[in-house]
Amino acid sequence: MLRLYHCADARSFRCLWAMHELGVPCDMKLMPFPPRVHAPEYLQINPQGTVPTLVDGSLVMTESVAILQYLATRCGPTPLFVDPQDSAYGEWLDWLHYGETTLTAPQTVVIRYRFQKTEQKFRLPQVEEDYCDLFLERLQRVDAALQSREFLCADRFTMADISVGYALDVANYLSLSSQLPPAVKAYADRLRRRDGYRAARRTQAMLAQAGS
Numbered sequence: 743m744l745r746l747y748h749c750a751d752a753r754s755f756r757c758l759w760a761m762h763e764l765g766v767p768c769d770m771k772l773m774p775f776p777p778r779v780h781a782p783e784y785l786q787i788n789p790q791g792t793v794p795t796l797v798d799g800s801l802v803m804t805e806s807v808a809i810l811q812y813l814a815t816r817c818g819p820t821p822l823f824v825d826p827q828d829s830a831y832g833e834w835l836d837w838l839h840y841g842e843t844t845l846t847a848p849q850t851v852v853i854r855y856r857f858q859k860t861e862q863k864f865r866l867p868q869v870e871e872d873y874c875d876l877f878l879e880r881l882q883r884v885d886a887a888l889q890s891r892e893f894l895c896a897d898r899f900t901m902a903d904i905s906v907g908y909a910l911d912v913a914n915y916l917s918l919s920s921q922l923p924p925a926v927k928a929y930a931d932r933l934r935r936r937d938g939y940r941a942a943r944r945t946q947a948m949l950a951q952a953g954s
Contacts, residue, residue: 745769747787747795749777750946751915753806753846754794756908758945760810760901763938764817772949806908807842810901822901830896837894841905844880848873849912856916877913878921885923892932899936907933 746761746768748754752775761768774780778791788795788804796803796812803809814823824834851873855866884906887894894902910930913919919927933939 743767743769745771745797747771747773747793749773749775749793750950752793756806756904757794757796757809759939759942760813760904762941763822764813764820766817770945770949772953807838807905810905811838814901821898824896824900833895834900834902837902838905841909845877845906845909846912848876849909849916852916874918881926885926888925888929903933
């Protein structure tokens with residue numbers, strides 16, 4: 743059985759959501775954040791002390807988008823995967839990585855300086871503002887794609903939507919939802935109404951309750 747190490751609302755939520763969409767059984771381990779500080783034994787599994795970590799037999803993976811691609815290819819057949827022979831395959835890969843590299847990366851800078859730098863001398867409001875603006879600028883491509891589509895590619899919901907959808911959840915956490923373009927906001931609302939998304943949220947809440 744797969745094992746997923748997860749922190750509430752961290753990048754590992756992408757993987758938790760994907761597993762519920764796939765209906766894949768998994769041993770979920772909810773970790774205290776940050777695990778490298780509060781669960782030092784976890785460093786034996788993932789020396790970086792980050793989440794996610796997916797363990798599948800002897801395989802250990804730590805990149806959330808790589809895990810999405812792995813699950814899509816190994817746990818299929820599934821409509822969440824786009825076959826390399828499909829004309830939408832390249833677009834699928836591009837959106838899959840866009841969600842992390844282009845959208846989530848600037849958000850993590852905001853989180854670092856807004857929430858993790860507790861000493862006032864390390865707080866950099868201008869950095870926060872600049873990186874929020876960068877994220878919103880990069881949403882323009884998402885907005886353009888959604889003018890004529892319900893989902894990002896292949897005329898259906900795929901792992902690419904999970905990757906980008908997580909970044910929109912982070913935008914909500916950063917109080918940026920009111921600045922999302924209308925098509926992007928409607929898209930985010932559609933994603934959050936999915937059974938797989940709601941089941942992942944319930945699982946996360948139950949794990950937190952069991953550990954409290």
